[in-house]
Amino acid sequence: MKADGDPNLIVYFDGRYMPLGEAKVGILTHALHYGTGVFEGIRAHWDEPSQELFVLRPVEHYARWKQNCGILRIDVPATPERLTAITLELMRRNGLRTNLYVRPIAFKSAERVGVAIDDQDSWAIIALPFGDYLHAENGLHAGVSSWRRIEDSAIPARAKICGAYVNSALASDEVRRSGFDEAIFLNQNGHVAEGATCNIFMVRKGKLVTPPVTDNVLEGITRDSIMELAHRELGLQVIERSIDRSELYISDELFLTGTAVGVAPIVRVDHRQIGDGAIGPIARHLNQIYFDATRGHLQAYRKWLVPVYCGHQPGQEEAKLVETSVA
């Protein structure tokens, strides 16, 4: 992701709203040295016809964040509902009316040298204007990285741990410098795991296949949404099983999913054409349904969306926050 923060943007840090330019951490902060933070990524989409901003599955994202923080023994005391309310308040205070990426981050904040973790935690939420992460209109050329996906027995891939993203950064850097658009990781068993920042799906013989959550992948919320859309809207059988590298080459379709990328079709892998080399019909269809669902155009999936501006009375959420404050 590349999104530069305006120093005047209001963010939430250390229990209060403040300009981004004032939200600073010290040079000795534990997480800076040892990667001991856990982050999240949440999307909000601006829908021009309804003049509404829809936050996508924020309660699920915050529930996952809190669970993942538990893996590193980081305590975020607020509930997912309260975190959602803070997020909406940030968008309103900043008057944001465009596509956004929300970055919650919690980290070990003690300012001292020494890797052992203690109980000093800090957390922040930042909502940034953010367009497309990958330009996948014509399909991507993905490359399998020589870096393997981290094992759960070393650093859990499911936890969105800051330090673990060195693995993604190395893979991304490697394949981009070799001319590919995005990296695909194999795990230590040689099975396909996921992209550097996204999950992967393959279409073979009319079925949708994706690696199981025990193959060292992030348990993607977009992955979950796509599995539901594929099953309910396209009547597809969705199978979670390990995928071999060579299966990618002979697949009918491939695509990536994630909060930042949405649904991103792949048309070539390692210089091999996938299918007929054009974006496949299932990827195209899922991309369209996902777009409509995330902009509030499909009633059945309004359950995933929290509108930011609709019916909001100024100060309303803040009053509720004070009442329910647990921090």
Ligand SMILES: Cc1ncc(COP(=O)(O)O)c(C=O)c1O
């Ligand atoms: C390594 C990795 N895999 C998969 C995903 C996709 O997960 P989600 O759909 O929850 O954004 C992400 C992005 O969050 C990621 O960083």
